[in-house]
Each structure stands twice: as structure tokens, then as C-alpha cells.
Amino acid sequence: MKTLVAFYSLEGYTELVAGVIATKLGADILKLETVKPFPTKGFAKFFIGGMSSVCKATPKLKNTSIDLSSYDNIVLGTPVWASTFASPINTLLQKHKFAGKKVALLVCSGGPDVEKCLVNFRKALVGNEIVGDINFTEPQKQDKEEVTKRATAWAESLKF
Numbered sequence: 001m002k003t004l005v006a007f008y009s010l011e012g013y014t015e016l017v018a019g020v021i022a023t024k025l026g027a028d029i030l031k032l033e034t035v036k037p038f039p040t041k042g043f044a045k046f047f048i049g050g051m052s053s054v055c056k057a058t059p060k061l062k063n064t065s066i067d068l069s070s071y072d073n074i075v076l077g078t079p080v081w082a083s084t085f086a087s088p089i090n091t092l093l094q095k096h097k098f099a100g101k102k103v104a105l106l107v108c109s110g111g112p113d114v115e116k117c118l119v120n121f122r123k124a125l126v127g128n129e130i131v132g133d134i135n136f137t138e139p140q141k142q143d144k145e146e147v148t149k150r151a152t153a154w155a156e157s158l159k160f
């Protein structure tokens, strides 16, 4: 049973937690990167990323040789963008064969929009078995050790 941790992270937080989980699970890791980077500053950061997610865009990924066929289990990590998952995750779900996996969801947010994001995430993953989810709200304000502890415990609890 092979496990993959696939994630997108604009500002590094989802990446940090995804790394902890991948280490705990002994999983392969796939960091999604877009050909055209999303802005990281000012109004453009929220507007362009937010619109891209709301419009269910599928931004082109730099990762050209994604093959999910050998993975039974996937931890999918995303920041919340405009109350849903970030659009590069949409590219992964739309352009690659994703059905039939056991999936666990990792969501990082800046506010209280996690539930809406999880509802959208689950809808987009119909055809997969969701085995769990975890969210980190305002992670930048949390104690790094506590975050690592929670992420590790969650990874251990997953029924893959």
C-alpha cells in the first residue's frame, strides 16, 4: 500500500504540516507548483488566487509527470482560498486520474472558513473514500511544536 502526500502551498504553512505528515507516514511527497506563480503580496495575492479558486480554474502545473496510479492512499493538502481549496489542487483532481483512492484532507486557513472548504473539497472528491480531515486555523499564530504534535498524532490515526 503506497501513500502519497500531495499538496499546494503558497506561503509555506501547508508545506510545513505536509512534511511532518509525510515523514510520519513514510510517504512520498508531491509539491504542486504552478507554471505561472500566484502573487504573494498585497491585493493581487487575495484577488488573483481567490478568483482562480472561485472560478474553478485549472492553472498549469510545472509538475509534468504526475502518475497517481501506484498510490492507494493520498493525503491532500491545501490552503483555504476564498472558502474553498486552492485552484492548483483543482488541476490535480481534474487533469489526473484521481478516483478510487483513500484520501485524507489537510486544510490550512487564516480564518473560520474551514468547514465551507471541507464541504467543497469532499464534493470534488466524490469517487474517493475520505478517511479523515484535519485543519489548522491561523497556523502562523500557533506554537510550532504543538502543530507538529497534532499533525503527527493525526497521521498515526489514519486508517489507510
Ligand SMILES: Cc1cc2nc3c(=O)[nH]c(=O)nc-3n(C[C@H](O)[C@H](O)[C@H](O)COP(=O)(O)O)c2cc1C
Pocket (backbone or CB within 6 Å): 008, 009, 010, 011, 012, 013, 014, 015, 045, 046, 047, 048, 049, 050, 078, 079, 080, 081, 082, 083, 084, 108, 109, 110, 111, 112, 113, 114, 138, 139, 140
Ligand atoms: C488567495 C488567498 C485566499 C485566501 N482565502 C481565505 C479564506 O477564504 N478563508 C480563510 O480562512 N483564509 C484564507 N486565506 C488564508 C490562507 O488560507 C492561510 O493563510 C493559509 O494558512 C496559507 O497556507 P499556505 O502557507 O500553505 O499557503 C487566503 C489566502 C490566500 C493567499
